[in-house]
Amino acid sequence: MNIRNFCIIAHIDHGKSTLADRMLMGTGAMDDRTRQDQALDSMDLERERGITIKASAVSVDHVYKGENYELNFIDTPGHVDFHYEVSRALAACEGAILVIDATQGVEAQTVANLYKAVDADLEIIPVVNKIDLPSAQPEERALQVEQVLGLSAEDCIFTSAKSGEGVKELLDAICERFPEPRGVVGEPLQALIFDAKYDDYRGVIIYFRVVNGTMRKGDRIRMMKIGRTFYVTELGKFRPEMTPTQEPFEAGDVGYMVAAIKTLEDVHIGDTITLDTRPAEKALPGYQEPAPMVYCDFYATGDTQFDDLRDAITKLHVNDASxxxxxxxxxxxxxxxxxxxxxxxxxxxxxxxLEREGDVSLVQTAPTVTYEIAMRSGEVIHITNPADLPDPSLINQIREPMVKAEIILPTKSIGDIMKLCDQRRGVYKGQKFLSDDRQILDYELPLAEIIYDFFDKLKSITSGYGTMDYQVDEFNADQLVKMDILVNGAQVDALSVIVHRSKAEIRGRALLKKLKEEIDRHMFEIPLQAVIGGKVIARENIKAMRKNVTAKCYGGDVTRKRKLLEKQKKGKERMKRIGTVDIPQEAFMAVLDTGE
Known part of the structure; x- marks a missing residue:
């Protein structure tokens, strides 16, 4: 059988999932009776938000020029935060369909995904989608693909995933243009694990692609990274549901495997599966480990215990190793x-x-980035939590991560976006012409200044037409200081933040005002303080709840009332010394409010 392995890549909301639905219908894998929108988006969260979070694999059959072709394709996410899912999908394919919205044109993530596909040495078919919309400009977008991406405009296929127009031509082009899988059936087995999920009854279900060799049900396999062996109890393909098969899997085949793997640590995404009786000499390259950009803490709360949270995180990590x-x-x-x-x-x-699938209640602290600390001793350390910052007297420099940002936006919004970048301590690097009404801005920005609301402000200023892609470039030294927050005189390490000295006082005042709104009033007054070193730079007070203790004190001398009020005052002072302040989830996220 002829096999074609490919993935669908695009900027977010350019119609990948809808096109995947149409391809399922066009190949008979789904009909009008079983049809549902976003068929490959299996999570409720994906349907609610209208975005793809996890890459989804599926196998379908298509007849081209009288021959039967098996098409194995992966629908990938489009958001920059899920680029690891895209890179894993690209490593399991020989071709990529690059989808471009006929109304929006080339966007930031379109360019980023194209570079990934080129680096992976994949054949690329550009597809101009949504040609049925009144504002569509398919010919202009095809020329833009040639000018900006360097792909021939004549190679573009015009489709409408909504109406189905052009999908048959796309399926034929996949069979004709994409190469057959590279691999040798007679070689020792090498199969790449590109995804996995945990099932309470069947253990870890592995998603894999056979690169070389053959695998059958009943084979004794070995995980090359850890050396553990298992017996294959079930092999199957995604059509699009998991469908068991008795056929052997040969080089180029994509599917899933059940092998009674109960220990989560036994499965590693990117590991190589081989036969225990005839092992391969070396493992496949696998995947480069993703570098986290943002860090935060999760703590169990309510009825959830620490062990429950650990189990939920461990199971989820099998499905999302990023x-x-x-x-x-x-x-x-x-x-x-x-x-x-x-x-x-x-x-x-x-x-x-975690909350839905793991059924846990948790508190999340405000996200931070990695900082590089150059000590006076010459040692360089990295911290992800401001509370871990060493004594300032031992520090020579605090360096923050900088990103190279490529912002694609309408020409009319350039002034406002440059102003926004300047507010976030950005450094202008260049400007490129994309079309009559769109341009590309290149900026260097501190990662800490863009992780929270930069995307929202970018979308707001450009009426939704601005997009951005970024990558971490280097660490730069600047006038950074650690700002601690004291609640009722006690330092709350989860609220500590590293800020630029020029913005410290403004950020401190804004943060305390936000905390004052979020923390409930108690029976005693709660002072809130922002502190740098030993110096208080801002203060707010949460007033005590007043209780009318003199309500039943009618008549008599005024000293009776004074006695009651004095008694209450002493009680509140004692409460202030030993009382605890309940800090809600919203208070930890208040750290992110820049006040701009």
Whole structure:
């Protein structure tokens, strides 16, 4: 059988998932009776948000020139935070369909995904989608593909995923243009693990692609990274549901495997599967480990115990290896995990998946980035939590991560976006002409200044037409200081933040005002202070709840009332000394409000 392995890549919201649905219908894998939108987006979270979070694999059959072709394709996410999913999908394919919106044209993530596909040495078919919309400009977008991306405009295929127009031509082009899988059936087995998920009853289900050799049900396999062996109890393909098959898997085949793997540590994304009886000499290259950009802490709260949170995080890590986690502890919040993510949306998604799939209640602290600390002794250390900053007298420099940002935006919004970048301590690097109404701005920005609301402000200023892609470039030294927050005189390490000295007082005042709104009033007055070193730079007070203790004190001498009020005053002073302040989730996220 002829096999074609490819993935669908694009900027977010350019119609990848809808095009995948149409391809499923066009090949008979899904009909009008079983049809549902976003068929490959299996999570409720994906349907609710209308975005793809996890790359999804599927196998379909297509007849071209009288021959039957098996098309194995992967629908990938489009958001910059999920680029690790895209890179894993590219490593399992020989071709890529690059989708461009006929109304929007080339966007930041379109360019970034193209570079990834070129680096992976894949054949690329450009597809101009949404040609049925009134504002579509397919010919202009095809020329833009040639000018900006360097792909021939004549190679573009015009489609409408909504109506199905052009999908048959696309399927034929896939069979004709994409190469057959590279691999030798007679070689020892080498199969790449590109994804996995944990099932309570069947153990870890592995998604793999056979690169060389053959695998059958009943084979004894070995994981090359850890050396453990297992027996294959089930092999199957995604059509699009998991469908078991008795056929052997040969070089080029993509599917899933069940092997009664109960220990989560036995499976590593990017590992190589081989036969125990005839092992391969060396493992496949696998994947480069993703570098987390954003860190935050998760702590168990409510009825959830630390062990429940650990189990939920460990199971989720099997399905999403792009986040990291390490145990940590806080005086205010107890034991938890310090987790690293690829971006703010990734962090948000992981939190929701933990709460839904893991059934845990948790408190999340404000996200931070990695800082490089140059000590006076010459040692260089990295910290991800401001609370871990060493004594200032021992520090020579604090360096923050800088990103190279490529912003594609309408020409009319350039002035406002440059002003926004200047507010975030950005350095202008250049400007490129894209078309009559669109340009590319190149900026160097501190990562800490863009992780929270920069995307939202970019979208707001450009009416949704601005997009941005970025990559971490280097660490730069600047006038950075650690700002601690004292609540009722006690330092809350989870609220500590590293800020630029020029913005410290403004950020401190804005943060305390926000905390004052978020923390409930108690029976005693709560002072809030922002402190740098030993110096208080801002202060707010949360007033005590007043209780009318003299309500039943009618008549008599005024000293009776004074006695009651004095008694209450002493009680409140004692309460202030030994009382604890409940800090809600919203208070930890208030650290992110820049006040700009």
């Amino acid at each position: 986040f990291t986690f390490d145990p940590t502890s806080s005086e205010a919040l107890g034991s938890g995990f310090r987790c690293g993510f690829l971006g703010m949306l990734h962090m948000d998604i992981i939190q929701e998946r």
